[in-house]
Amino acid sequence: MELIKNLKWRYAAKKYSDQLVSEDKIDQIIEAVNLTASSCGIQPYRLYVITNPEARQKLGEGSFNEQIYTSSHLLVFAGFNKITNEYIKAYVDMMEQQRNLETGALKMLQDTLIGYFSPQTTEQNVIWSDKQAYIGLGTALIAAAELKVDATPMEGFDPKLFDDILDLPEKGLHASVIMSLGYRDADNDYLASAQKVRLPIDEFSIKIK
Known part of the structure; x- marks a missing residue:
């Protein structure tokens, strides 16, 4: 199964090279997210694709995740505040x-x-839309791996800063989770050659027959 090989290949890149991801591959990842599952099928989030260097530098202020501004593209999954x-x-x-x-x-x-x-309250709507956004995040990670594009999912960012810079509240949205896309800098990323560590399958999964 090629998917398993690709998932073994992927990891959360810490250092990115200067190589840019083609718009064709970015569009395929966007389409994959658009096709992913969501509860009731109503897609209660929007996907922002950011390449602007100045905007990304501002978005990365105060974050330990430099991938926000050093990668090729930044994806922002923005959940609905109200359905x-x-x-x-x-x-x-x-x-x-x-x-x-x-x-x-x-x-x-x-x-x-x-x-x-x-x-439902606004808080309930926010929690629900965040969960749906994370389904989209998972699909984006898988799609990127299929295309041999490196990706880094991140929660280490300032949601309010993202909301303010992207004017999300005015659109009824909030920053749920983010993900960078690009190509690994294998020479400077200590994780690039590290063995992937996961639990043994028989410890991770429980089959009830």
């Missing part, structure tokens, strides 16, 4: 159009989603 009725209606409308259904064919789904999300 609004308007968003649900618009998304269900899009579902009906893409599936060539009559208007109102998915009203039961729409009403169910509105009934579920309407009573």
Whole structure:
């Protein structure tokens, strides 16, 4: 299985070279994230792809993760602050159009989603959208490995700084998690040649028959 080989190859790169990732590969990673699973299928986060050097330098201020500004690209997974009725209606409308259904064919789904999300607090919505964003993060890591692009998932950043610089609150969003993309600097990254360490499969997984 080629996927297993690629996952054995990948690691969280600490040092990046100056080589840039082609836009074709970046677009493939973006499409993979767009195709990934999300609860109820409503994609409650947005993906920011940042290459601007000045913006990335500002985003990396105070962080121990220099990969924020030394990599080729930076991905910011920005979760929704609120799952609004308007968003649900618009998304269900899009579902009906893409599936060539009559208007109102998915009203039961729409009403169910509105009934579920309407009573929830902003905090509950934020936690839920963050969980969905992490599913997207996992897919991005796998897609990058398939393309032999190095990646570093990161929580070591200042969410408020990201929110302010990217004007996320004005868009009803917040920074959930980030990931850099690029190519490893094998000569200067101490982890590049290190053995991948994982638990033995029979200790990690439990099969109940």
